[in-house]
Amino acid sequence: MSIRFDGKVAIVTGGGNGLGRCHALGLAARGAKVVVNDLGGARDGSGASSDAAKAVVAEIEAAGGEAIANGADVTNFEQVQAMVAEAKEKWGSVDILVNNAGVLRDKSFNNVELDDFNFVLDVHLIGAVNCSKAVWPLMREQNYGRIVMTTSSSGLYGNFGQSNYGAAKMAVIGLMNTLVLEGGKYGIRVNALSPCAATRMTEDLMPENLLDLLKPESVTPALLYLVGEEGPNRTIITAGAGTYARSIVYETGGMWLPEADQTPEKIAENWADISDPASQKEYTSGNDQTQNMLSKAANGLGIKLQ
Numbered sequence: 301m302s303i304r305f306d307g308k309v310a311i312v313t314g315g316g317n318g319l320g321r322c323h324a325l326g327l328a329a330r331g332a333k334v335v336v337n338d339l340g341g342a343r344d345g346s347g348a349s350s351d352a353a354k355a356v357v358a359e360i361e362a363a364g365g366e367a368i369a370n371g372a373d374v375t376n377f378e379q380v381q382a383m384v385a386e387a388k389e390k391w392g393s394v395d396i397l398v399n400n401a402g403v404l405r406d407k408s409f410n411n412v413e414l415d416d417f418n419f420v421l422d423v424h425l426i427g428a429v430n431c432s433k434a435v436w437p438l439m440r441e442q443n444y445g446r447i448v449m450t451t452s453s454s455g456l457y458g459n460f461g462q463s464n465y466g467a468a469k470m471a472v473i474g475l476m477n478t479l480v481l482e483g484g485k486y487g488i489r490v491n492a493l494s495p496c497a498a499t500r501m502t503e504d505l506m507p508e509n510l511l512d513l514l515k516p517e518s519v520t521p522a523l524l525y526l527v528g529e530e531g532p533n534r535t536i537i538t539a540g541a542g543t544y545a546r547s548i549v550y551e552t553g554g555m556w557l558p559e560a561d562q563t564p565e566k567i568a569e570n571w572a573d574i575s576d577p578a579s580q581k582e583y584t585s586g587n588d589q590t591q592n593m594l595s596k597a598a599n600g601l602g603i604k605l606q
Contacts, residue, residue, distance in 0.1 A: 303528040306331035309391045310527070311383065313337045313374050313431060314401030316352025319450075319497055319516045323398050324356050326520040327527075328365035332396065335387045336360075337370045339401070366391075374401045374427030377434070384434040394435045396527045397447045399428040399472070409463040417464040424450075424468035428475060436483075445488035446527040449476045451536060452494055456547055473536065473549075480534040481585055489533040491526040494547060495519040496540025513541045534584065551589060553579030556596040 310327045314320040316338030328334045338353040353369035360367040368390065372379035387394050403423045405416040428449055439445025454462045455469025472492065479490040497519050498511035522539035525531055536547040555574045557566055567574065583589055598605050 301530075303524060303530075304331050305396070305527075308395040309333045309335070309387055309393050310396035310398065311335040311337060311387060311394060311431070311435070312398040312400055313427065315398075316340060316356055319495055319519055320398075320400040321352075321356050322516040322520040323400060323523050324367070325359060325363075326524055327396070327398075328360040328367060329363065330524065332365075333391050334360060334365070334367040335370050335383065335394075336367055337372055337374070337383060337401070339371055339373050374399075374430055375422045377430045380430045380434045384438065388438060393442055394438055395442075395444060395446065397431055397435050397445070398450075398523065398527070399431055399448060400450050401427050402450065404462075404465060406461045406465065408461050412464060417467075420464035421468045421471070424465070425471045425475070428472050432475070432479065436488075439483070439488050440486040443487040445483065445486070446531060447479065447483075447488065447490045448523060448526050449473070449490070449492040450495065451492045453496065453538070456494060456536075477534065477585075484533070489531060491532060491534065492536045493519070493523050493526060494536055494538040495522075496538070515541075518542050548582050550577070550580040550582055551592075552576055553581065553592065554596065556600040558600060 305327055308331070310332045312320050312324045312327065312334060315324040315334070315336035320338065324334050324336050336353045336356045338350070340350055340352055350369055350371045353371065357367040357369045368386070370383045370386065372383040374380060384394055401423060403420060405412070405420050407413075407416065432447055435445065435447070449472040450469075451472055452465065452469040453459065454466040455471075455473070458466055476490050476492050479488070483490060496514055497516040498514040518541060519539040522537045522544055526535065526537060538545045538547050552575055555570055557570070581588075595605060597603075
């Protein structure tokens with residue numbers, strides 16, 4: 301089965317460099333019309349230039365594809381709305397959104413300024429919110445949409461000096477989980493990509509010989525799979541150096557304690573059973589957790605759930 305995007309319109313934020321550039325080129329090579337969005341700022345978000353986005357558009361057009369450059373700031377909802385309107389006016393729809401734009405302002409939590417913390421949250425989280433919100437009514441109306449959030453191992457597992465980045469990257473998973481529930485009946489699928497790649501965002505974080513293995517081109521196949529017509533839903537794919545995996549949040553089945561035993565001491569005493577992974581499950585909504593708790597309490601108390 302060949303995954304193609306003929307007739308589809310895609311927006312790739314942060315599409316002028318690194319992963320975004322590879323994503324834009326990959327989508328275009330498989331038939332998509334692409335909006336290459338890039339504010340053109342430095343790694344820390346300062347400055348602005350449309351040159352990078354225009355260069356990617358030129359590459360796409362040279363290969364026979366269709367693309368336009370757009371310099372909207374993803375933290376500015378009005379600019380994002382205008383970008384979506386431009387794509388719809390030119391090509392009639394927006395079928396795919398890749399929330400890839402990002403910045404780094406790394407410092408230990410003790411030393412990070414709150415302005416820098418908030419700015420990173422604004423670009424990664426609110427940028428994804430703005431872009432998803434702008435395409436959402438259109439995707440609902442056309443009963444089709446594919447949205448990808450870009451998360452990170454820093455959010456899923458933590459990384460020293462990246463409390464702001466990690467918080468933002470985990471927040472987009474929460475956004476994904478709810479959009480999955482709200483978009484399902486409208487044919488909208490929402491997933492997340494956790495990339496590990498050598499880009500200007502990571503160039504000074506690891507040795508050069510390892511960076512050589514982490515080509516952005518190795519990540520883009522995972523992105524293309526996620527936004528395919530038969531792609532998954534509510535899935536986190538990790539990708540780097542040619543390795544692809546799925547990251548899943550599990551919760552153990554837990555243990556019910558009668559009211560007299562609902563004390564921290566009893567939790568400590570029964571911790572091995574409470575945290576036993578043998579009964580763990582992947583929940584697909586917050587209601588799943590509630591139902592598990594209520595069913596255990598009902599069983600313990602001899603109450604029949606209606």
